[in-house]
Amino acid sequence: MDKQTSWWSRHRPTTRRLVQLYTALLYNAHLKGFAEGEIYTGKSKALCVPGLNCYSCPAAVGACPLGALQNAVAASASRPAFYVVGVLLLFGLALGRVICGWACPMGLLQELLHKLPTPKIKKGRITRALTWLKYVLLVVLALAVPLYYAFRRVPVPGFCKYVCPAGTLEGAIALLLHPDNQSKLGLLGILFTRKFVILVLITLACIFLYRAFCRFLCPLGALYGLMSRLALLGVKLDQSRCTDCGACQRVCPMDIRKVGDRECISCGKCIGVCPTSAIQFRAGKAVLHVSDVPAEKTGKRGRRVLTWTLALLVLAGVLIAVNFPASAKPEPVSTSQTGNETVQTTGEEPQTTGETQQTTNAAPAIGSEPGQRLGDFTVERIGGASFTLSEQRGRFVVLNIWATWCGPCVAELPILEEFANTHPDASVLAVHASLITEDVEQWLAQGSCSLDFAIDQDGTVSNLVGASTMLPHTVILDRNGTVLYNCPGSITAALLEDFYSRAS
Secondary structure (H helix, E strand, O other): OHHHHHHHHHHOOOHHHHHHHHHHHHHOOOOHHHHHOOOOOOHHHHOEOOOOOOOOOOOOOOEOHHHHHHHHHHOOOOOOOHHHHHHHHHHHHHHOOHHHHHOOHHHHHHHHHHOOOOOOOOOOHHHHHHOOHHHHHHHHHHHHHHHHHHOOOOOOOHHHHHOOHHHHHHHHHHHHOOHHHHHHHHHOOHHHHHHHHHHHHHHHHHHHOOOHHHHHOOHHHHHHHHOHHHOOEEEEEOOOOOOOOOHHHHHOOOOOOOOOOOOOOOOOOOHHHOOOOOEEEEEOOEEEOOOOOOHHHHOOHHHHHHHHHHHHHHHHHHHHHHHOOOOOOOOOEEEEEEOOEEEEEEOOOOOOOOOOOOOOOOOOOEOOOOOOEOOOOEEEEOOOOEEEHHHHOOOEEEEEEEOOOOHHHHHHHHHHHHHHHHOOOEEEEEEEOOOOOOOHHHHHHOOOOOOEEEEOOOOHHHHHHOOOOOOOEEEEEOOOOEEEEEEEOOOOHHHHHHHHHHHO
């Protein structure tokens, strides 16, 4: 019994570790996303979480503030970034780099990697100098690159696209590990290969260097570091009590020069070694006695139990809400059988095509796979009449699902426009995905694209064609409405011409 007690006293998780685990699970509460292989698209995705956590993770229920910042800068040519700037200022001035030390999943992962039993590289002048690299990445990749492309109307989140290991690990790899997404491996190119190599290098660095990504590369940490001295919450130094003994700097695994500076993540390790109690964890003027001393000895056990009970109830509520949402009221379904086919139509009234169809045993089945006939649907064109698929019989049809925030989507719009202009017997419809981050009509008004556009408000078109959250996604139909091509990824002019020739 004494041995077990001794082991627990050496290995019991600290308060900070418990908070790290809690926030990581709270940010990634959509656990069934791993089972489904799909990104969560609930309303909470419009809100930013404080720490670095990839938006594209199947479990993520919020947006990454760094990704949101880059997308806001990329859209700055058409709309101001009031929300993102306000949120970052709120996080930075309220919490500073406490977020890095207590509420960042990437920080937790780095610390766990560093626990692997290997020789460690100690901090020094070189590591201190390398901490400035993250400020360079903040200015160049997170701000300058998105701003440069903003005036070309192509969203390019530089850091997310070219470097971010969280996007590669939580987004790409987590999605591609799902069996339903194995077919998308063929879409990967040199960009993913480079990012995967960067992920491997950063992972190895974190094993030998404490929080290597956080210290040298993370632009979000750099941003919070700029506001750390003004932050309301964090480790603060009472200069009147400080004797400059250097104990705090020696015990700190980060590259600090002084407690509370831009590199301090307020982990609290320095509090216990200060001989004059000059270091305190504060929220404004209120002193929070952060310590790993058991709560029984501080007389605060009851308060901690109550706090954690409330926190766990909140977490349980979020887990239930995002994994088991209240089921929507089922829509009436009208079913009609013709031959060996069963065609189902949902909505208040059955949709009719205005034509009598005769189905034989040889008729293509209704579905979204090549060789099947795509089911009928109607969407409202932006600034025009409605688009009904059944009314396009006799025309070559291209359906492209895109989004203003998707760089490859925006880049291929001119290809689709050129094809539509040179083939008057073709119907090309660009359908914006249901996840909308800005006014689509206003965005389109800034350009001169002559394509027909629609918005997939309730996800009807995406569900009908079987489109995932991977964009762009293109579906090509022949003149009888039969699917010729249905695949995510960028389309080329040559591919469009090839399918057009086959349909002709």
